[in-house]
Amino acid sequence: MTNPNGWPGEPGVPLIPERTWVHVLDYAGDEWLSAWHAKDEVWDFGLSGTLMTAHEFACLCADEGARYLGPCLTPVEVAAHVEAAEAAWKTAVAEHLRNEEWMRGLLERIGNLFGAAARTSDDGTVHDSVLLLRVPELVEHLVAEVEAKVKAARQKAEIVSFAAGARSMRSAMERSALQAAQAEEERIRALKGDAT
Numbered sequence: 001m002t003n004p005n006g007w008p009g010e011p012g013v014p015l016i017p018e019r020t021w022v023h024v025l026d027y028a029g030d031e032w033l034s035a036w037h038a039k040d041e042v043w044d045f046g047l048s049g050t051l052m053t054a055h056e057f058a059c060l061c062a063d064e065g066a067r068y069l070g071p072c073l074t075p076v077e078v079a080a081h082v083e084a085a086e087a088a089w090k091t092a093v094a095e096h097l098r099n100e101e102w103m104r105g106l107l108e109r110i111g112n113l114f115g116a117a118a119r120t121s122d123d124g125t126v127h128d129s130v131l132l133l134r135v136p137e138l139v140e141h142l143v144a145e146v147e148a149k150v151k152a153a154r155q156k157a158e159i160v161s162f163a164a165g166a167r168s169m170r171s172a173m174e175r176s177a178l179q180a181a182q183a184e185e186e187r188i189r190a191l192k193g194d195a196t
Helices: 054-064 075-113 115-119 134-195
Strands: 021-027 030-037 042-045 050-053 067-071
Touching: 042 054, 050 054, 075 115, 075 134, 115 134
Parallel strands: none
Antiparallel strands: 021 030, 021 067, 030 042, 042 050
């Protein structure tokens, strides 16, 4: 992370501080060249022979409004950086294309499960291949249908459960009424037997 004056780390310490290098600073739109001497950890301000510590140089840059831009690279170093950036870009593009092809294949496989509906455009034209933009719409419609069927099945199950509970309650009530009637008959018999 850089600070407001562009230093890559500690103010006054350049990028790759273990290397003696010429660096560029932006000063009100002009470029300043200053050399960093790694062995002594000092700056040669403006390549003038005036040596400063990292702290002194950072303070001067802050006071003057200068911003650290980075090291001056040789053409070979620039070419190496460009080559590395290009290789990284090519890798990223290749990965994106692989991911895109994988996703396209996945959508086509899902679309094929819907048959002609996935190959039919809004105007009714039937195409040879799956219209990938139709697949999410078809899936959403299918999910809505399934959710409606699940809701209806749950309601039916609740009704069946209620009916089964009612039958069970009626059976229990009938058993209870039958037991009460049998008990009453026995009591009446017992009373008749006592009377004789």
